[in-house]
Amino acid sequence: MNAQRGMSRRDALKTGAAIAAGAAMHRPSFAANDRLDVAFIGVGGRGGANLRSVTKQTLVGVNVVALCDVNNSSLGAAAQQHPGAKTFSDFRRLYDDLKNIDAVVVSTTEHTHAFATLPALQLKKPVYCEKPLTHNIGEARRIMQAAKEAGVPTQMGTQIHASSNYRRIVELVQAGAIGPVREAHVWVGRAWGLQSEEDAKVNKDIVYVTEPPTAQVTPPPEIDWDLWIGPAPMRPYSDVYLPGPKWYRWWDFGSGTMSDLGSHFNDLPFWALNLEAPTTIEAFGPPPHVDLAPASMSVRYEFPARGDMPACTMHWYQGTHKPQILLDGGIPSKGSGMLFIGDNGMLLCDYGTHTLLPTEKFKDFQPPKPTIPDSPGQHEEWVLACKNGTPTSSPFSYAGLLTITNHLGNVAYRAGKKLEWDHVNGRVRNAPEAEQFVSRKPREGWSL
Template sequence: MQRRKFIKKSAAVSAAFSIVPSFVMGKGHVPPSDTLYVGAFGVGGRGAGVMQGMYDTKKVKFVTLCDVDDRRAADTYKKYPKAKRFKDFRKVYDKHLNEIDAIMVATPDHMHASIALPFMRAKKHAYVEKPLTHNINEARLMTTVAKENGIVTQMGNQGASSAGSREAKEWINSGIIGKVHRVDCWTNRPVWPQGVPAPTEKQAVPKGLDWDLWLGGAAIRDYNAAYLPFKWRGFWDFGTGALGDMGCHIMETPFGVLDLGYPTEAEASCTTNWVGDFVEADYSSSCPASSIVRLKFNTEAHGDIALNWYDGGLLPDLPDELKDGEKIGDGGGGSIFYGTKGILVADTYSRNARLLPSSNMELFNAPKPYLKRIEGDTGGHQNNFVEGCLNGLETSSAFERSGPLTEAVLMGNLAIKAFQYKKYKPGKKAGDWDPFEYPGRRKILWDGANMKVTNWDMANDWVKGTYRKGWELT
């Protein structure tokens, strides 16, 4: 199938189902009208966990399973033996589109939009793992297509369905810490290699893996075990680093609580892999081992807000109000909200909101909960999506909300790339390098409405990304 014809066809197809009354099915059976028929893409690893959450609702049937790696997908194939198996997502579209209500996408980041968009244009509901997309343009496109087609959507950042996220919003809305002017967020990741050069050794492709399909829209290169499994997250061509991996979790709380919208500017400071004025190797293909990212937002309710991100072992300053022996975060990460009247701290996935100094908790009368809680807390994130598809329940992380959140996260990655950017060329002798231009820390100014960097045009190439011929998004 030609890619262009495939994309065009996706806009013109809709699904139809026969409704069978429940009394015909008999006791204990769920009728087709109360069942969500799902096509799953990327069914090993994280995808298997998402599928389990959907399956536990007892309202989902997996029609097709698609994965380019038989090894990773083996357990899932055994668990759902009646589902049809594929390696190429385009064949699922071509052969089973009319049998599917919704899709679940948990592939590497660089293939999220390529897989999801054709099905979304065919009005299929979409659950897509975080980060929603690999670049900003894809996130904007996914948000637009979801709205135009009126489909139910959910990004896989389960903290958005947590009680903690809603509690933090209720507290801050009560005015207990005043107007927020600064938020610090951090994670303990990466827990995979970053700050490393791209592998150059050609290795044999493992049996059962379709390497060309795994690459998808990324540039052709030889297979190397340095990329799989999971380690692809540290390479820009496939992943989005520690910020892309955990930002959609940890930044979800400030983003939702404060209605942040698009950032106005971003800058980063990262670990570097160079010595003096000479490059030892090309590390530009890899995300840095650690970074600090500073984003600025302008909000209607709170005015200007600075959001600072830390990863790779770097941590924010401890609040003066923190007593000896008290901790912030939960080991994996957290966030600190600084307001004009006080401080609020939350753990990863928005859990365990609390005030600083801790003595304020003794005096604080928490407002009566008024935001709807999701049954099962974070474990109900997949159920929230299923109920949205079947019964119209509002989802916690619809693309209308999670798309702009993803854009803000990826805006931080633009600042990281700007910091990493350098011009260099090999020297005349093997192992020698000529001096390079290293601009270092650079502030990126962002026009969110027009999706454009206004002070460094080269960065706009990163906004839209690049695709291998035949895999371009339309």
């Protein structure tokens, strides 16, 4: 895969204008009452939820013209709800057959996101893709470049990004409520990956597996296992991968907790602090496993100054790893959350709440007037963008940078050393051995 040049934060900050202009240039021309012809790739589980939500949009009518899934049971159930749609098990055949679709929703497993998304962008079709945007950094750079060239509305599925709470937090940070922020901490209780005995005590619902199964097991009749494997290295079917989200724990298919919840939780400091790309990344945890992501680990990212914002560090913790200030009782306890530490105070948050600390200092604080408009919802934003060229809040120009940053935490963990990241050229400066984790060659028959 050829390295693509990185995109600047300026690209991401110009999202509204760029998406609107690009959409107006390339999207189909719609009359006021026209319906949007949408293809859905992945229609079970999360894909089924996306299908239901997108088709319920009332501001713009949505016509389901194609359904695709490697699970014939999921495909059949969706087809019963949308009998006029063509059905496919292989999304490559969908693109061969349908050239006149208006937009595409991608809800496959992480390791096929880029492969299902790229053809739509090459056809200049708007895309909604579930998080994380891609399976690795090389794929993210490829998709970002394709989206920039296509100039069509894009959206990564991080539904919490559309919440009013996140917007109010971003406004507080950017208005200087706690002064310049030089440190942010993000922690989640979920631990998807190879467990230690300590992990197993707090995650009793996860089966302890240490090695990939090698026994030849016949897949369930409704699963096309070859298509499910897609661009990943072939391995025998096993119920340690399916049903989802078991596959998240295996490097070949996912990236553990980081790529999943990092898309939601790291999103907030990434947005509020105008982050783009870290300069150094260092991870801490048990020795890396060749096949399985870790259940518990932590990462320290260093970011340079941005405009009038000072250089800062962002810390990620998953599983049993927690910020020391939380362990010491310096802030109220939260199982998962985010903490901004500024020169004049702290801001403690989670999905639905935020609190300025110390409370006594901020008891009379008046928040700034809202400057970020509330969102009608992630799906609604994208559907409206497809029709009208209006901006989305998590386009690939932004979501790609967030995805790369999350993946870099895993790259540092797997490489076992502090990395120096060259964002422009998409490579690790000081550790050539880490490049094997930055991108991978797809299995024969698959390409980007």
